[in-house]
Amino acid sequence: MALTGRLGLLALLGAVAPILLPSWWTLLALWGALLLGVLVDLALAGNVRALRFHRSGDTNVRLGETAHVALIVENLGRRRLKARLRDVWPPSAAAAPRTVHVDVPAGERRRVDMALTPTRRGDRRAVTVVVRSVGPLGLAARQLSRSAPWTVRALPAFPSRRHLPAKLARLRELTGAHVALIRGQGTEFDSLREYVDGDDVRSIDWRATARRADVVVRTWRPERDRRIYMVLDTGRTSAGRVGDIPRLDCSMDAALLLGTLASRAGDRVDMLAYDRRVRTRVEGASRTDLLPAMVHAMAPLEPELLEFDAAGMVSTLMARVRQRCLVVLLTELNTAAIEEGLLPLLPLLTARHLVMVAAVSDPRVGEMAGARGDLAAVYDAAAAERARAERRRLTAELRSHGVEVVDAPPQDIAPALADAYLALKAAGRL
C-alpha cells in the first residue's frame, strides 16, 4: 500500500474546515471521508498480486555496449491493471527507463523493454520489480515488490581486437606457404615442394632432388602445438588506475589479444588469474571456445587489495604444467613486489619455461617527467625520472634472468605483447 500526494493535499485543504465550523464533528467527518476514499481506492485499484513476471533478452554484453532485456508483465487477475512499474537494477547497470507506465488488460501480457549499459565489468543481477497501481480516486495505491531474477554479464570490452587482423596477417606470413621462401622462419620441417626462383639454395633437399627429376626444396614452418600459460596478477598493484581504467583491465585486454592470436597460430592457451589464491582458470579450451571461455572467466574478476603471492603462483604453475611452455605474467613492474616476490623464484621458473613479463606503464609518469616551469613541476619531473630509472633497472634485472619484458602504455600493451609473441615464434624460441 502507498498513499499519494493528492491525499496529503486534500488533508491540507481540509484544515480550513474546522476554522469555518469549529467542532470535533467537522474533523471526524473529514477524516472519515478521506479514509473512505483510501479504502475505495485500495479496493478498486488493479490487483498487483495477480501479476506474473517473465524475462527474456541478452545475458551477455560487452562493456560499453547496450544489452536489451525484456520484462514481460502478465496480468492473471480479473481486472485491467494500470500501474507505474520500476525494474530495479544496481546503479552500475545503468538501466533505463527508470520507471514505466504499464496498462495490462485482464488475462493479457505486455512487454517492458529495458536497456542496460553497464559501466563496469561483472555480473549485474536484477534486484526486484516494483509495481504501484493507483486507485480511481488517486488517493491511495497498491504496491508490490516481487523478484524477477535475471543476470546480465558485462564482459571485457576487448578493444584491442582491432589489432587482430594485422597480427594474424603477420602470423600467416610466418606460417603460410609463402613463408617457405625465407629460411629460418621456423625450425619445424613442413613439406617438400618444387624449387622456384628466389628460394634459398641452402634449403634444397638434395636427397629428394636426386630421387626426382626436379629440384626440390624443404619448407619450414614455425612450431605448432606449443603451450602458452598466461598468468593475470589480480593483486593490489593491478588495482591502480592508468588513465581512468584499472591496470587489470589493460592486462585483460592484452591477454585476450595474445590468447586469440596464439590459438589461431595453433598453440594451446591456458590462463590463470591469481593473487593469493587461484581466482579463475581457463585450461584445455579448444580453439573455438577459447575466447568466450576467457572472456567469461575474466568478467567477474576485480582486483583484490592483497599482495601478489609469487611463491604460490609459481608452485601452482609448476604443479599444473609439466612440459615446457611460455609463461606470460601480466603484472606491474613494482620494485618492492617484484624484487621480494618474483625475482628469487625466477630461476625455478626459467629452468623449465620461457618467461615473459608484460606490464602496463602509466603515461602520467611520462607527462610528469616532461613537466617544466615552476618548482613543483621540476620536483614532479625528478620523481618521475626516479620512477623510470627504477623501472629500467628492474627490466634490466629481469632480462638478465632471461625473462622477456614488455613494458608499454595502456593503448600499446596489447599489440606490443602480440608482437613479442610473434617475435619469439619467428625466432623459434617457443
Place this chain on the structure above:
Amino acid sequence: MVMQSPARAHETGGGTNGGGARGEASARQVAGRRWRSARGVVAALLAMAVIAVILAALRPSGSPDRLDPTSPKRDGSRALAEILKQHGTPVTVARHAAQAVDASGTGTVMVVTRSERLTQDDIDRMRGAQGDLLLVEPTAPVLEALAPGVEIQNTSFASTADPECSLQAATLAGSVTFGQSQTYEVSGNAVSCYEVDQEARLAQVQDGPRTVTVLGSSAPLTNQHLAEEGNAALLMNLAGARQSVVWLAPDIPTEGAGAGQESLTDLLPFGVKLFFLELIVAVALVALWRGRRLGPVVAEALPVVVRSAETVEGRARLYRASRARDRAAGALRSGARERLVPLLGLPRSSAQDPAAAQEIVAAVARRTDRDEAYVGAALYGPEPVDDAGLIALTSVLDDLERQVRQS
C-alpha cells in the same frame, strides 16, 4: 670551486627572473586557493560581527541597575541614599511592589524608580499603600493610577530651571538640572513647578491622605548629577520629608508574575486548535506519501579507485616538502644521461657508470656548442644551491639534450 655551476651561469643570463616570477605566481595561486576555501567562513564571521554590532547599537542605553540605591555607578543613586541615611532618615530598599507596600506606613515616603518594570498587579497593590509617594519618571499607567490630575504631555530637553512655584521643597532648593525630562499637564489642586511652556516637570498632588510628587526626570537622582545646582537639596526636601524612606527599585518581573493565568492554549479559539491538529495530520500524510519509495535503494560494492601514479606524485611532494634538491637534481641528471647515452652511441650501462663520466662529457661537448666544463657541471655537477638553480638545471639539461638530438 673551479667550475662554475651551470645553474649559476644561467642565473646571470636572466633565468632567475622567470623562475622567481613563476614561484611568486604559484605562491599567489596557493594564497588564492586558501582564500577561496576560507572566504565562506570569513563571510560568516563578518556577518556575525555586523549583527552583533547592530544588536549592541539597538540595545537600550541604560545599565541594568540605573537609579538603584545601592549602585555606585554614574547612573546609580547610592549617593542620595547615603545622604538620606546620614541625615537620619532610614532607607529601606524594596525589590518588589509587595515588599514596598508592606514596608510603607503613614510616616514614610515611597520613592518609585524604574516604574516601567511594574506590572498592573503591582500598580493596583501600590494604590492601597499608605504614606507619601515620589514617582520618578513614571510610566503613563503608573501616573494614571497613582497621581490623579497629572498627565504626561511632552518631553523637554531644557536642562536647568528655576522653581517658580509655591512648593516649599522646590523654592528652598532653587534651580535644578533636569536634562531630558517628561512634562506634565496638571489640573485640580495639583502644584506645578519648574515649568516649561506651562507644563510642569515637578508636580505635587494631594490624593486623599497622601501626598504624591511626580518628578519628570531621573537625572537629579543619579550619582553623576546629584551634586549639581540644587539637585541634592530638592531631593532631600522631597524624600526626607518624613521619618523614613522606602525605595522601590523593582526587579524585572518574573514570567507569569501578575500576568493572566490563562496559557496560550486557553486563549486560542477551538477552531484554530482543530486547524493545527488537522495540519499535523496532513503533514503526516505527506510524509507517508514521500516516505514510500517505488522500490528499494540498491547498494553495491564500488571498485577501488587508486591512481597508479599516486606514489610518484607523493614522492614529488615529499621532495618538495623536504627541499631535496640533491635527490631531485641527481634523478634529473641520471634521466638525462640515460637519454643521451644511446644518442651518443655509447653502451647503455655507461649512463650510471662514474668511470664513463669523462667520455660522456667529452662526447656531449663535441656535439654541442658548450665546453666540457659546462657540460660536466650540468651532467655531474654539485647540487643546486637554491630552487632557482634547480629550475635552471632542468632547462640546461633540456637544452643539451635538444642540441645532441639535433646534431
